[in-house]
Amino acid sequence: MEASLQLVMNSMSLGILCASIVFILVGKLVFSCWIIPFLGYRKLKRNGFSGPKPSFPFGNLNDIKLLSSFSSSSPLSISNNIHSTAFPYFAVWQKLYGKVMVYWLGTEAFLYIADPQFVKEMSADIKGKGWGKPNVFKQDREPMFGSGLVMVEGDDWVRHRHVITPAFSPANLKSATDMLDRWGSLVSSGQPEIDVEREIIRTAGEIIAKTSFGISYGNGRKVLEKLRDVQITLFKTNRYVGVPFGKYLNLKETLEAKALGEEIDALLHEIIAERRTKIRGGEAKDLLGMLMADDKNKRALTTKELVDECKTFFFGGHETTALSLTWTLLLLAIHPTWQEELREEIKLVVGDGELRDVAMLAGLKKMGWVMNEVLRLYPPAPNVQRQARQDIRVGKVVIPNGTNMWIDVVSMHHDEKLWGKDVHEFKPERFEDNIYGGCNHKMGFLPFGFGGRMCVGRNLTAMEYKIMLTLILTRFSFSLSPNYCHEPSHMLSLRPKHGMPLIFKPL
Numbered sequence: 001m002e003a004s005l006q007l008v009m010n011s012m013s014l015g016i017l018c019a020s021i022v023f024i025l026v027g028k029l030v031f032s033c034w035i036i037p038f039l040g041y042r043k044l045k046r047n048g049f050s051g052p053k054p055s056f057p058f059g060n061l062n063d064i065k066l067l068s069s070f071s072s073s074s075p076l077s078i079s080n081n082i083h084s085t086a087f088p089y090f091a092v093w094q095k096l097y098g099k100v101m102v103y104w105l106g107t108e109a110f111l112y113i114a115d116p117q118f119v120k121e122m123s124a125d126i127k128g129k130g131w132g133k134p135n136v137f138k139q140d141r142e143p144m145f146g147s148g149l150v151m152v153e154g155d156d157w158v159r160h161r162h163v164i165t166p167a168f169s170p171a172n173l174k175s176a177t178d179m180l181d182r183w184g185s186l187v188s189s190g191q192p193e194i195d196v197e198r199e200i201i202r203t204a205g206e207i208i209a210k211t212s213f214g215i216s217y218g219n220g221r222k223v224l225e226k227l228r229d230v231q232i233t234l235f236k237t238n239r240y241v242g243v244p245f246g247k248y249l250n251l252k253e254t255l256e257a258k259a260l261g262e263e264i265d266a267l268l269h270e271i272i273a274e275r276r277t278k279i280r281g282g283e284a285k286d287l288l289g290m291l292m293a294d295d296k297n298k299r300a301l302t303t304k305e306l307v308d309e310c311k312t313f314f315f316g317g318h319e320t321t322a323l324s325l326t327w328t329l330l331l332l333a334i335h336p337t338w339q340e341e342l343r344e345e346i347k348l349v350v351g352d353g354e355l356r357d358v359a360m361l362a363g364l365k366k367m368g369w370v371m372n373e374v375l376r377l378y379p380p381a382p383n384v385q386r387q388a389r390q391d392i393r394v395g396k397v398v399i400p401n402g403t404n405m406w407i408d409v410v411s412m413h414h415d416e417k418l419w420g421k422d423v424h425e426f427k428p429e430r431f432e433d434n435i436y437g438g439c440n441h442k443m444g445f446l447p448f449g450f451g452g453r454m455c456v457g458r459n460l461t462a463m464e465y466k467i468m469l470t471l472i473l474t475r476f477s478f479s480l481s482p483n484y485c486h487e488p489s490h491m492l493s494l495r496p497k498h499g500m501p502l503i504f505k506p507l
């Protein structure tokens with residue numbers, strides 16, 4: 001009798017324990033998925049920020065999908081007025097709620113900002129180290145960037161940036177010449193149409209693999225191909241970023257990205273291990289070598305940090321530069337007078353010789369204007385992201401601690417009020433005497449971001465851009481293929497959705 005009473009008591013306590021655990025778990029879930037976002041919503045509203053009404057648990061994801069489905073592409077007309085094509089939902093919401101408003105990715109609030117004065121005021125007192133990067137993207141994009149420089153924060157960011165910045169020295173760009181040889185043989189074999197997007201991304205990948213990691217394209221290509229696969233997987237339109245348990249709604253994509261991320265890590269571990277043996281032999285001239293040379297220093301990066309930085313640089317170091325060249329070739333193909341202007345400038349600065357001396361690049365001034373104008377009209381990094389790590393006062397309003405921020409660079413670069421009536425025209429001369437291109441606000445032109453977290457690779461990019469464009473312009477003239485279909489689209493970077501076929505003629 002006593003034994004069976006004990007058994008009942010035991011199973012009751014077990015039942016109570018299980019019920020308590022379930023209660024706590026459900027409570028935690030409701031708190032993090034519903035109460036916290038709801039309190040955040042109220043705080044943002046109290047501060048006067050409005051925006052499209054979110055629904056639980058998807059936020060505005062369904063509106064984004066719906067409005068994106070109306071976006072159009074056209075094989076015939078090429079307009080540089082791209083904001084409503086690439087970001088139709090922001091274009092619609094901006095008209096309704098203004099240039100600073102709130103939208104929701106699942107249960108994550110994002111403060112959308114397309115007003116340079118607001119960017120200036122919100123960043124006035126915050127140093128690079130004080131900014132966060134949205135946790136929701138850190139988790140989602142872990143297979144691509146890990147905790148590399150783009151995502152890392154606080155004292156770790158200071159340490160990474162300190163180790164990395166000096167490593168940006170003039171790079172070996174021989175592979176650009178190899179690309180042009182490849183194009184030359186394609187043209188002479190009777191195939192004058194080339195998809196320059198694919199070709200240039202390949203070459204820029206080759207350059208970063210060689211110059212930053214001292215590895216052959218063969219090895220680098222494996223990493224780049226897998227990074228590209230992760231990018232495609234992560235940017236499939238049907239994903240639920242920000243939705244609680246969203247990764248389980250996209251289980252196939254989540255597992256695919258994770259597996260690819262692990263394969264990339266394994267390849268990079270191999271490359272790093274190989275370099276460790278070489279460095280002992282005294283070879284440390286490229287980015288990876290320099291990042292590893294400090295191994296005994298207490299600021300040195302761990303192997304996991306090195307792997308993450310390699311991923312970051314492999315990706316960040318080739319795609320943006322390649323896209324700036326790709327969009328340049330589009331604009332030069334439809335503005336042949338600018339092709340001629342640049343050829344004339346090259347003749348004056350470089351003569352008939354070869355562009356060997358990096359100092360010559362500074363003389364290519366018009367090419368610099370063209371690069372800035374392309375980065376204005378088609379910024380390869382179309383937005384800059386931050387997360388508040390403290391309450392931030394901007395005039396009368398407060399951005400609450402933890403708020404994600406999405407700064408819409410494309411919108412600011414295409415804002416008639418900032419640039420004037422000719423805002424959508426390709427006019428490189430607007431940068432002739434003015435590094436801000438005549439924009440009436442200094443924070444209105446942000447192709448490389450702003451403040452302490454501004455892009456570390458911007459000087460390398462300018463160099464690579466000028467060398468590659470000089471090589472292309474002195475060997476070929478080019479025009480647009482009738483097969484080109486103009487649809488700039490957002491897949492982390494701003495890219496031509498249907499590639500960039502051009503017709504090349506050797507000079």
Ligand code: HEM
Binds near residue numbers: 316317320
């Ligand atoms: C046209 C070419 C490029 C564009 C448009 C571009 C754009 C950007 C932008 C907008 C940011 C964010 C800045 C911010 O948060 O304020 C960034 C950061 C970064 N970029 Fe670039 N980038 C380019 C080329 C490169 C290259 C060639 C490399 C490396 C070789 C590179 C490596 C990085 C890294 C590591 C960061 C993170 C910096 C930090 O948070 O401290 N980028 N870039």
